[in-house]
Structures are given as structure tokens and as C-alpha cells.
Amino acid sequence: DVLINQIAAGEVVERPASVVKELVENALDAGARRVDIDLEEGGVRLIRIRDDGGGIAPGELPLAVSRHATSKIGSLDDLESVATLGFRGEALPSIASVSRFALVSRRDDDPHGAALEVDGGRVGDVAPRSHPRGTTVEVRDLFYNVPARRKFLRAERTELGHIEEWLRALALVRPDVELRVSHNGKPTRRYKGEDTLFSDARLAETLGRDFAQAALRIEHAAAGLHLTGWIALPTYSRASADQQYLYVNGRSIRDRSVAHAVRQAYADVLFHGRQPAYVLFLALDPARVDVNVHPAKHEVRFREARLIHEFVYRALHEALAGTRA
Ligand code: ADP
Ligand code: MG
Numbered sequence: 465d466v467l468i469n470q471i472a473a474g475e476v477v478e479r480p481a482s483v484v485k486e487l488v489e490n491a492l493d494a495g496a497r498r499v500d501i502d503l504e505e506g507g508v509r510l511i512r513i514r515d516d517g518g519g520i521a522p523g524e525l526p527l528a529v530s531r532h533a534t535s536k537i538g539s540l541d542d543l544e545s546v547a548t549l550g551f552r553g554e555a556l557p558s559i560a561s562v563s564r565f566a567l568v569s570r571r572d573d574d575p576h577g578a579a580l581e582v583d584g585g586r587v588g589d590v591a592p593r594s595h596p597r598g599t600t601v602e603v604r605d606l607f608y609n610v611p612a613r614r615k616f617l618r619a620e621r622t623e624l625g626h627i628e629e630w631l632r633a634l635a636l637v638r639p640d641v642e643l644r645v646s647h648n649g650k651p652t653r654r655y656k657g658e659d660t661l662f663s664d665a666r667l668a669e670t671l672g673r674d675f676a677q678a679a680l681r682i683e684h685a686a687a688g689l690h691l692t693g694w695i696a697l698p699t700y701s702r703a704s705a706d707q708q709y710l711y712v713n714g715r716s717i718r719d720r721s722v723a724h725a726v727r728q729a730y731a732d733v734l735f736h737g738r739q740p741a742y743v744l745f746l747a748l749d750p751a752r753v754d755v756n757v758h759p760a761k762h763e764v765r766f767r768e769a770r771l772i773h774e775f776v777y778r779a780l781h782e783a784l785a786g787t788r789a
Contacts, residue, residue: 466585469531469561470610476558479617480507480606481626483563486555487601488634491515493548494599497657498642501631505648506623508606516598519571522578525590528567529582531557547750549715549761556601561585562613563606569599584609628653629706632670633716636709636743639666667694667743671707675700675741680787682744684779687771688752691779693744695726697787698736707741712753712764714745719763722746725773729780733788746776 477483484507491499494517504510520528524535534553559565560582570577577595581588607614617623624647635643635655642657655669668676678700684691696703710722722744730740754765766772 465531466561469557469585472531472554473558473562473610474613476554477562477606479626480511480623481630483507483511483559483603483606484513484627485630486559487511487513487603488631489549490555490601491517491599492638492641494518496598496641498644501627501643501645503624503627503645503647506617506620507627508617508620508623509604511603511606512600514598514600516596519574519577519597519599520567520569521571521574522590522592525567525569525578525580526587529556529560529565529580529587552756557585559603560587562610563608564604566602567599568593568595568602570595570597572597630716633709635666635670637711637714637716637745639663662692671741671743672702674702675707680783682779682783684775684782686775686778688749689772689775690747691744691776692747693742695730695740695742695744695780695783698734700741703739703741705739708739709743711745712755713747713750715755715761715764717762717764719766721766721769721773722776725776726780729777729784733781733784744776746772 476486480503484501488499488501491513494515496515496517498516500514502510502512502514532553556567561584564584565582566579568577568579577593578590579593580590607617628645631643631645631653639655639658640661643653643655644651645653655666658666664676664679667679675696678696679694680697682691682693682695696707708723708726710717710719712719726742726744727740731737752767754767755761757763757765
């Protein structure tokens with residue numbers, strides 16, 4: 465079983481940033497309002513994620529680290545309408561099989577918390593441990609027992625950069641959650657939680673004032689599709705392909721067809737061949753999109769790819785054309 469988990473880890477856990485992604489998504493699925501992310505050595509030495517979410521019952525800790533145990537969907541049909549970020553029940557067992565792993569948690573009603581340690585996939589016993597409401601997951605020495613994977617880890621700065629990049633993408637879509645990051649014992653980033661789900665302040669905080677000042681607000685709905693967000697007008701000089709954030713039902717993803725539609729509209733209206741910078745949130749009925757096409761969920765499959773392309777093109781075309789009138 466340890467081996468199976470290690471093999472699955474090959475798909476889910478590429479580097480420290482993938483661990484941070486999985487753990488923070490679990491915190492959000494648990495309803496966290498605040499998430500603390502402590503890192504050492506680019507996350508290779510330590511990733512500690514602490515949340516104030518609903519927590520896990522002591523008796524359920526072993527289940528949380530066992531394969532394909534998810535509390536989030538009850539049947540395959542639920543996949544059609546999955547609202548949580550996680551649903552495969554693979555992340556914790558995979559991560560725990562390639563690290564020194566500890567899970568500590570307490571639910572509101574429980575008198576005390578409990579801890580469970582897993583070392584390279586070997587699961588220990590549940591022990592009582594005090595903890596405020598919520599969950600802390602500690603991942604030490606990532607890939608210490610898989611030298612072939614450890615070899616592919618990059619310099620501390622590079623790994624930290626990947627983590628920060630993922631956190632930016634998250635910060636944009638969840639301005640309601642407070643995020644605090646520290647690296648090697650020093651606070652490095654803090655996003656304050658806000659009351660709103662659509663925040664110009666968070667945009668400026670995340671991508672910079674220049675972006676926010678040049679940002680054109682997008683808001684478009686048709687055929688059950690809803691697009692909101694911002695695109696930076698050409699006055700923003702630092703636009704590039706790595707400032708293209710796309711979310712589908714709250715999930716950060718890459719999609720070539722949508723990216724193409726945005727770029728095409730930008731080029732057609734503004735006669736600019738270069739890559740535009742944008743943050744776009746597409747919302748649609750979950751039954752119209754398959755999120756289960758990639759273990760790490762970086763991509764989705766739209767059931768009506770052409771329609772989506774047309775819709776996005778039209779939304780951007782109208783908004784951009786309005787700036788030229
Ligand atoms: P998935 O997210 O796909 O369900 P994971 O392996 O990421 O699978 O997590 C397994 C289970 O552990 C989750 O379904 C959830 O019940 C529990 N869990 C994990 N992290 C947390 C957390 N931070 N707070 C509460 N429950 C958690
Ligand atoms: Mg998960």
C-alpha cells in the first residue's frame with residue numbers, strides 16, 4: 465500500500481507547491497477563514513499548514529490518510545456536481561507516503577484534539593494532543609525516502625517561487641480568506657481577509673497597483689454562463705502570459721481555448737498582438753464541465769468547448785470595444 469501511495473504521489477505531488485496546493489485546498493474545503501503557511505527551505509524541509517476550519521474527529525484521522533477515503537463525495541454521481549476542491553481522497557495518503565507527515569486536529573465540540581503521524585507511509589497511532597479548533601498538517605523532508613524524486617527538486621528560491629505563484633492565484637479567487645505566509649521563520653506575505661468575493665483591493669495587493677489601475681472590469685452573462693474579472697488595458701506595460709489567471713467555478717485552471725478567445729478579442733479590438741494580462745472567473749453549471757480529467761486538476765473539459773470560446777470572445781470584445789467609444 466505504501467508503494468501504491470508513492471506511485472500515486474508521482475501524479476499528485478510534483479514539488480512542494482503541489483503539497484501546499486493540496487493542503488490549502490483541504491483547509492478551504494473545511495471552511496477555513498484563515499490559513500497559516502509556514503515554510504522552510506522552499507518547503508522541502510518543512511511545509512506546515514494550519515487552518516481554523518471544521519477539523520477532523522480523532523477516530524477519523526486514520527481514514528483521512530488512507531487511500532480513496534474522501535468525506536466529500538458519496539457516489540460517482542456526485543462528481544457531476546462536485547463543489548469542493550478535493551474529491552479523490554488521494555492527496556493526504558500520497559503526501560504522507562513520501563514525507564514525514566503529521567496531522568493534528570480538533571473539532572469544535574470535541575474536548576481535546578488528536579494527532580496522527582505517518583513516516584514514509586507507515587501510519588502511527590492516534591494520540592491525544594491539544595489544538596485549537598481546526599487542523600494543522602506538517603510535511604517534513606519531502607521525498608526523503610524517494611531519492612529519484614528528490615533529485616528533481618530545484619533551488620530553494622525556485623521552489624518558493626512556485627509556492628508563491630500558486631498562492632497568488634488562490635489569493636485572487638478567495639479574498640475572503642486571510643493567508644499568512646512565513647519562510648525560514650520570517651513572515652513573507654500576508655493577505656488580509658475581506659468581506660467581499662470580488663475585490664479590487666485584493667487585485668492590487670496581489671498583482672500590483674499598476675495592474676489594478678489599468679484593469680477593465682468584465683461582467684458578462686449569457687446561456688447560463690457567467691464571466692467576471694478584469695483585463696489589463698494596454699496602459700499596463702508589464703502584461704505577460706504569466707499574468708493570465710483563469711478560474712472555472714472557483715478552481716484555478718489552464719485552458720488553451722479560453723486563453724485563445726481572450727487574446728483574440730484583445731487583438732481584434734485593440735490591435736495588440738501581445739499577451740494580455742487578466743484575471744477571469746467563469747461560472748457555469750458543474751454538470752457542463754468535467755473537473756476529473758487530471759489528478760492535480762490543472763485542467764477541465766468543457767462539454768461545449770465551442771460555445772465557451774464564443775462566449776468568452778464576445779464578453780471580452782464587448783467590454784474592450786466599450787473603452788474605444
Ligand atoms: P480529498 O480532499 O480528495 O477528500 P484528501 O486526501 O485531500 O482527499 O483528504 C482526505 C480527507 O481528510 C478529506 O476528505 C477530509 O475529510 C479530511 N481532511 C483533510 N484535510 C482536512 C482539513 N484541513 N480539515 C478538515 N478535514 C480535512
Ligand atoms: Mg484534498
